[in-house]
Each structure stands twice: as C-alpha cells, then as structure tokens.
Amino acid sequence: MRTRNHLQLITAIASSVIALSACGRKESVPKPQIPEIGFVTVNPQAVRVSTELPGRTSAYLVAQVRARADGIVLSRDFVEGGEVRAGQRLYKIDPAPYVAKVDAAKAALAKAEASLITASALAKRDKVLVAASAISEQDYENAVSAERVAAADVAARKAEVETAQINLGYTNVIAPVTGRTGVSQVTPGAYVQANQATLMDTIQEIDRVYVDVAQASLDGLKLRRAIQEGRLKTYGPNAAKVTLILEDGREYPQKGTLQFSDVTVDQSTGSVRLRAVFPNPDRVLLPGMFVQARVETGIDEHAFLVPQVGVTHDQKGHVNALVVGPDNKVVIRSLVTAGTYGADWLVDSGLQPGDRVIVQGTGKVRPGMMVKAVPATNAAAVIRSSTELAVRRSPSPGTPASQSAASGV
Structure with a gap:
C-alpha cells in the first residue's frame, strides 16, 4: 500500500513538471511581427508616348544612269564615289x-x-x-x-x-540629279546600247535620307483607338518627331519628321510601312544602315508610371502589382501596361490616383497580409516626379521586333 502511494506521488510530480515545461515553451513563442514594406504613391501625369522600332535607311533620291545612245565610251569625266551636280557630264560616247x-x-x-x-x-x-x-x-x-x-x-x-x-545630245551622258556617285559600271572603250539601257552608274542624294520602319497593324489599331477615345493627344499632322539610335548605340543628333504611313498591310508580315525623313548634312547616315527609330506618337495626359520593381508577371503572362489598401492590408491589382521607360512601366489601367504601390519588400508579403507601410527609401530614384516624360510603347505580345507598333498618325 505504501509502495502504491509512492508511485502515485512520483507520477503527480512528473505531470506537474511536464505541464510547467509546456507552459514555459508556450510563453517563449514570439508573436508574429508585421512586415515593413516600402511604397510609392502613384498619380496620373502627362507623359510623352513614343514607340521604338527597327528600320533601315535609304537615299532620298536614287537615279540610275543608263545609256540612251549606242556607241563606244570615249571618256569618264568624274571620280567614282565623288559628288556630282545635276547637268554635269559623266561620260562621253562616240x-x-x-x-x-x-x-x-x-x-x-x-x-x-x-x-x-x-x-x-x-x-x-x-x-x-x-x-x-x-x-x-x-x-x-x-x-x-x-x-x-x-x-x-x-x-x-x-x-x-x-x-x-x-x-546626238545623248552621247553626252549627264547627271540627272545632284548626289554622290557609286562604282562606275563601264570604262572607256566599253560598248553601250540604248535598247538594252546599259547601266553605267548610280547617283544617290544623301543630304537627306529616308528611314523605313514596320508598324504592326494590331498596335496601330490600338493606338488609333486610344486617340479616338481621347486617352492620347497627338501632335497634329506631320508633327510627330523621330529620333534615331545608331548601330553603335549613340543617338543621332538630327531630329526627323514622320512623312507618311502606308495604307496597305503586308499580308506576309501583318505590318504597315512608316517612312520618316532625316537631314544628313555630315553624311553620317548611309543607305542601307540598320537603325532604331523612336517615334513620338503623342501625349498621354492621364498616365501612371510605376517602377518595374513593383510590377510582376504570373505564369499566364498577366501583369500584377501589390498595393497597400486603406486598412494597411496587401491587395493585388491586375494591370494593363503600354510600354516602358527606363525603370518604369506605363500603366493604362488597374490603378487609382493615390494608390500606394509596394516597391520594397514585395518578396515577404502576400495578398491579405497586414503590413507596416512606409515611403520607399530613395523614392526619387524609384519613380520619376517629372510632369512630362517620354515613354516607349511595347509591341503587342508575340509581335516580331521587325513588326513592332509605331505611330499611325
């Protein structure tokens, strides 16, 4: 009997020790802390919208010099690759x-x-x-x-x-335009024929050059719709300015003007050709060069600029951003973007004036969480406060680079 009481006493003591230990562990578990995030406040602002497109340069004027008389070439009166004036004699035929x-x-x-x-x-x-x-x-x-x-x-x-x-006058082969000659296709002593229109040389005027780019018809349609709905204010006819980025990455100092947009869609590429003209006083641009043309399409007076660090894409390609709600809870917003500029996205829809977009600490929060919201550090570097910025519109998803969108105005 005494042994049984002894065992019950030991069991009670052990149970008390376990209970006290459990209480100690429960009191030592720290309470979950509210994560701190950095945000920027976005508001609509006037933004210059532009489109960057690949293109090729071509001469403003191209004239093929061909024989209009039969005979032997007696002389060549110009230097290959040199400048010639309209009316200057190039060749003498017998x-x-x-x-x-x-x-x-x-x-x-x-x-x-x-x-x-x-x-x-x-x-x-x-x-x-x-x-x-x-x-x-x-x-x-x-x-x-x-x-x-x-x-x-x-x-x-x-x-x-x-x-x-x-x-008889055709025996003096004259330059039809002012420009630079190419490689002579005939030499003195060669026989040329008028009925075969023998090519003798080619003259190109490059004081001005054309830049031809391709506009995706779908993006052009979206752009025209934005203009019709009043979301985009254009510069007016023939007022759209074009900037060139050369093959070495430098910006060409002369500004160009958009001349026209073709009215026919290329059935093989689904694109429309745009043409701009650039002054070329220093002959930096040569026909056939590959360039990037940045076409200013207009001004979006109610645009949102959001730092790219605050915008994510899910597996389905949807664009999202995390926003701090009025109750300091994280809310996810689905966005529609139109392009990028530097470290910013141009957002067409999905945000409201005064929204607080999370740009710091996005990896440690999820929708519905309570957060401690503070203005992002170095906010000036995260979002621009300028009232008028240039923005490049992105091509539609799946559109090849050669068919990127450009201005249709």
Whole structure:
C-alpha cells in the first residue's frame, strides 16, 4: 500500500513538471511581427508616348544612269564615289554616227524646203490662171494640195533634225540629279546600247535620307483607338518627331519628321510601312544602315508610371502589382501596361490616383497580409516626379521586333 502511494506521488510530480515545461515553451513563442514594406504613391501625369522600332535607311533620291545612245565610251569625266551636280557630264560616247545623222536630216530638210518653195510658187500662179479661166479648177486644187504636201514634208524633216540632235545630245551622258556617285559600271572603250539601257552608274542624294520602319497593324489599331477615345493627344499632322539610335548605340543628333504611313498591310508580315525623313548634312547616315527609330506618337495626359520593381508577371503572362489598401492590408491589382521607360512601366489601367504601390519588400508579403507601410527609401530614384516624360510603347505580345507598333498618325 505504501509502495502504491509512492508511485502515485512520483507520477503527480512528473505531470506537474511536464505541464510547467509546456507552459514555459508556450510563453517563449514570439508573436508574429508585421512586415515593413516600402511604397510609392502613384498619380496620373502627362507623359510623352513614343514607340521604338527597327528600320533601315535609304537615299532620298536614287537615279540610275543608263545609256540612251549606242556607241563606244570615249571618256569618264568624274571620280567614282565623288559628288556630282545635276547637268554635269559623266561620260562621253562616240558622237560621230550621230553627227552624220544630224547632217543627213538637215540635208533632207533643205530639200523639202526647196520643194515647198516650188509648190508654193505653182499654187500662187495657178490661182491667177484659174481666175482667168485659163486652167481648170481641178488643176488649181492639185497645185494647192501639192503645196500642202510639201509643207508637211518640211515639218517632218524638221522633226527628223530635232530627233537627230536629241540623239546626238545623248552621247553626252549627264547627271540627272545632284548626289554622290557609286562604282562606275563601264570604262572607256566599253560598248553601250540604248535598247538594252546599259547601266553605267548610280547617283544617290544623301543630304537627306529616308528611314523605313514596320508598324504592326494590331498596335496601330490600338493606338488609333486610344486617340479616338481621347486617352492620347497627338501632335497634329506631320508633327510627330523621330529620333534615331545608331548601330553603335549613340543617338543621332538630327531630329526627323514622320512623312507618311502606308495604307496597305503586308499580308506576309501583318505590318504597315512608316517612312520618316532625316537631314544628313555630315553624311553620317548611309543607305542601307540598320537603325532604331523612336517615334513620338503623342501625349498621354492621364498616365501612371510605376517602377518595374513593383510590377510582376504570373505564369499566364498577366501583369500584377501589390498595393497597400486603406486598412494597411496587401491587395493585388491586375494591370494593363503600354510600354516602358527606363525603370518604369506605363500603366493604362488597374490603378487609382493615390494608390500606394509596394516597391520594397514585395518578396515577404502576400495578398491579405497586414503590413507596416512606409515611403520607399530613395523614392526619387524609384519613380520619376517629372510632369512630362517620354515613354516607349511595347509591341503587342508575340509581335516580331521587325513588326513592332509605331505611330499611325
């Protein structure tokens, strides 16, 4: 009996020790702390919207110099790759056969003029005779007809002389435009033919150059819809400015102007061609260069700029941002973005004025959590406070780079 009481006492003591230990552990568990995050407050602002597109340069004027006379090239009167002026002689073709044709045409003209003099004199004489009834009316009409035939023959011979002189002039091959020549395709001694239009050289004017880029028809449609709905304010006809980024990454100092947008969609690429013109006084731009063209499409007066660090994409490609709600709980927002500029996203929809977007500590919070919200450190570097910024619109998902969106205005 005594042993049983002893065992019960030991069991009670052990239970008390376990209970006290459990209480001690429960009191040592720390309470969960509210995470601290950094946010930026976003508000609508006026933003210059632009589109960056790949393109190629081409000469403002291209003139192929081709032979318009048959013969042997006697001389080349320019330096290959040099500047030539419109009207300057480039080549001399042997003129001897054409000089002979001019002389023959002039002789035929002289003969026709002599025949006209004789026919005119006979017609004048027969006019007097028919008035005196010395010859018949038929004879007089024949004389008048012969005079007219002789006059027409003179006109035809004059045309032959003019044609012969024109062909003689073609032996002097002149520059049709002012520009820079390429590699000469013929040398002195070569035989050229007019009926085959032998290519002799090519002249290109590069004081101004064209830049051709491709606009995805879908993005152009979205842009026009934004203009119609008043979300985007355009600069007006032919006022859109274009900036070039050269192959070495530098910005071309001269600004260009958007000239036109084609009205036909290329069925193979689904794009529309845009063309801009740039001054090229220092000949930096050469035909065929690959460039990036940044086209200013207009001003979005109610745009939101959100730092890229505060925007995420899920596995389905949806764009989201975490926002601190009025009760300091995290709320997820689905966004529609239109492009990027530096470290910012341009957001078309999904945010409200005054929203606090989380840009620091996003990895340690999730929707529904209570957070301690403080302004982001170095906020000036996180979001721009300028009232007018340039933003590049992104192409539609799946659109090739060569078919990126550009201005349709």
